[in-house]
Amino acid sequence: MKRWKRAGAMLLCMIFTISMLAPMGARAEEEKTQESKVINQITLSVGDEQKTPVYKAGEKAELKINVLNKGNMDAQNVSIAPVISSTDEWPFDMEKLNYEQSLGTISAGSQTTALWGGGDDKLTVRSDVTGKSYKLTFRLTYDDGEKIYEADRYVFVKTEAKKSTSDSGNSNNTGNGNNSGNGNNTGKDQVNNIGSGDGSGGSSGDGSAVSSGSDFYDGGVYNSEPVSTGGDAASTGDGSVPRVIVTGFDTDPGTVKAGSNFKLVIHLKNTSKKTAVTNMLFDLQAPASGTDEAAEAPAFLPVSGSSSIYLDKIPANGTKDISIDLNSRADLIQKPYSITMTMKYEDGNATQFEGESSLAIPVTQEARFEFSEIQIMPDTVAVYEEANITCNLYNLGRVKMYNVKAKFEGDAIEGEEQFIGNLESGATGTIDGIVTAVAESYDESNCKLVLTYEDDSGKEYSVEQPFTMTITSEMEPADMEMMTDIPEDTGSPVGLIVAVIVGVAAVAAVVTAVLLKRRKKKIQSSEEEELLDEVERFTEDERREP
Known part of the structure; x- marks a missing residue:
């Protein structure tokens, strides 16, 4: 009897230990999962x-x-x-x-x-x-x-x-050197890098005009001083140096998108009021940029294959435009990229000069994203009932999406707007909302997911994703009485563990009771047999007595 009691006690201890450890294991696993998200x-x-x-x-x-x-x-x-x-x-x-x-x-x-x-x-x-x-x-x-x-x-x-003197035949810029640029992302930056340039010798200005760092790196122009490279520098007659500068540029289209072709139009000006420049050769070079796999390739490549441009002449104090078709690399990140333009030209006495200008062209990356399959639970609802709608948003582009918001809309449903936040490149956002059916509807694409977001400049965009939701007529009260409540499946493993433990305990109790009952019957049967043996022995003894 004692042995069966000890077995029952051990079984109950095991059940109690399992019930204590199971939730702890679940919590430990959850904490481990949360900690693994921190990189x-x-x-x-x-x-x-x-x-x-x-x-x-x-x-x-x-x-x-x-x-x-x-x-x-x-x-x-x-x-x-x-x-x-x-x-x-x-x-x-x-x-x-x-x-x-x-x-x-x-x-x-x-x-x-x-x-x-x-x-x-x-x-x-x-x-x-x-x-x-x-x-x-x-x-x-x-x-x-x-x-x-x-x-x-x-x-x-x-x-x-x-700063050099006029005797060297290389005078300084004799103007105010004002350098302005709107620096916006249209690529239409204008830089008034133009001095008075009257052609007289001497230096009355503040040297070469240099664009500010903010203008240049947001999209602008920088011009360097020309250098005489051949001929008789003093043969210009008055000792002045004809300067050719870039006053601005335009792009067509106005916004340069990564991976697209565009036309670059460069505005030139001869600042000398006395000397024309001729036989002009321009060459454009972009620095290597992009991802590590393609870091050796320039950010911009000429569509025609040649980066050189020839211009016959710019008269004294005249302006001309040159243009070239370029292609921007698809893997460029969103920022301004510089192009260096070298120029070679001659004055009327065949004196050769070289100069250099830099242009900063802003490149934009379009947001690129996808939705996963929209899940509706339950897939069919009656009027005034609620449904849970979920899906994932994948940011497949190279730019960050700011202030992402989502809302489920339709003539037959009502729902609240959900704020997702900022979504990094390559990240996944979860859209999870509750809607209420307000009208009966069986049409295809009768609902839509409206997604709004902003780019890094604060411009807002909106995208719609249609989907179908079946909404039946309002359920009658009689039908509702016939329905039975179905317990909600929370999907939690704790409930399953508790159910298993209760089942095991019930089975153990039944087994223990059956064994104890059998043991009791066996003991009673043994006692009855012993009693019968005593009675038989007593009867035999009486018979043997005289």
């Missing part, structure tokens, strides 16, 4: 919120580069060094063997500054800089405590050439 990463950027510095030829200067950790992990053992494959890419004299800077640890969300030329150890700007912009590439090396990473980042700096 640790380090993202370093350079030059954030810094103005583009301007360096004058021959001066002593310092270079400051801000390094910001935009990730959620600390970057350890950070070092930064300029990548210099040619001295033409570095606007300073090469006075050291190594320009690497050690920045230590940069905490998540923190920023530090790398300084070259601090204190008495100043950098010397090269004396032969021509006034162009330099793209400085820096290599960042860091680790997360386990692995070492490398990343290349770049910034732009501007330079100013030395």
Whole structure:
């Protein structure tokens, strides 16, 4: 009897232990799933919120580069060094063997500054800089405590050439050098880089006109000083240098989309009021940009295959337009891209000159997304009943979608608008809404999903996705009384576990009761047999007595 009691107690202990551990396992799995969604990463950027510095030829200067950790992990053992494959890419004299800077640890969300030329150890700007912009590439090396990473980042700096006298035959710009640009995303930036240019010798202006950093990188024009490359520079008669500048450009269409063809129209002006320029040759080159797999290809390619343009003549103080058909790469991210245009021309005395201008052309990426299959539960409802509608939104494009909102609409349904938020490139958003049927409807595509979102400039877009929802007439009260309540299946594993435990306990109780009953009957039967044996022995003893 005691053995059966011990077995029953052990069985009850096992059932109680299972019931305690099962919910804990479910909660642990849920917490593990939530923790796995957090991705640790380090993202370093350079030059954030810094103005583009301007360096004058021959001066002593310092270079400051801000390094910001935009990730959620600390970057350890950070070092930064300029990548210099040619001295033409570095606007300073090469006075050291190594320009690497050690920045230590940069905490998540923190920023530090790398300084070259601090204190008495100043950098010397090269004396032969021509006034162009330099793209400085820096290599960042860091680790997360386990692995070492490398990343290349770049910034732009501007330079100013030395001012020369009229005896050299290369006078400075004698105007106010006003440089304006609307900097919008239409690509129609106008830059009034035009001086008075009366052709007289001497220098009464402020040097070469340079567009501001914000105008140029939002879409604008930068012009450098022309340089005499052949012929007799003094044979122009009055010692002046005829300057050809870019006053602006237009694109057709006005918005350049990644992966599309467009026409670039460049507006030129001869600022000299006395000297015409002839035999002009222009060549346009775009920098390499795009994804890592195609980083060697230019951002823009000529449709015809040639990037050179010839122009016969621009009269004194005259203007002309040149144009070229270009194709923008499909994998470009949304930002302005520069095009460098070199120009060669001659004056009336066959003196040859060279100049250079830079154009910044904004490129936009269209949002590209898809909807998953729209799920309706239940698929058929009666008037005044509710239904749950769900689907996924996949951002397949290269741009971020801002302030995404969704709403289910139709003549037969009513629902609330759902705010999804910002959706990164490659991310998935979930649309989950409850609608109420208000009218009977059996038509195809009688409902629609209306999606609205904004681009990075705040422009709003709207897209509609039709779907079909069957709505029957309102259910009569008599029919409702005949219906039986169906318990809602929440799909929770805890309910299933509890049901299993209760079932096991019930079976165990029944088995225990049956075994105990059989044991009791067996004991009673044994006692009865012993009693009968005693009676028989007693009867035999009585018979044997005389």
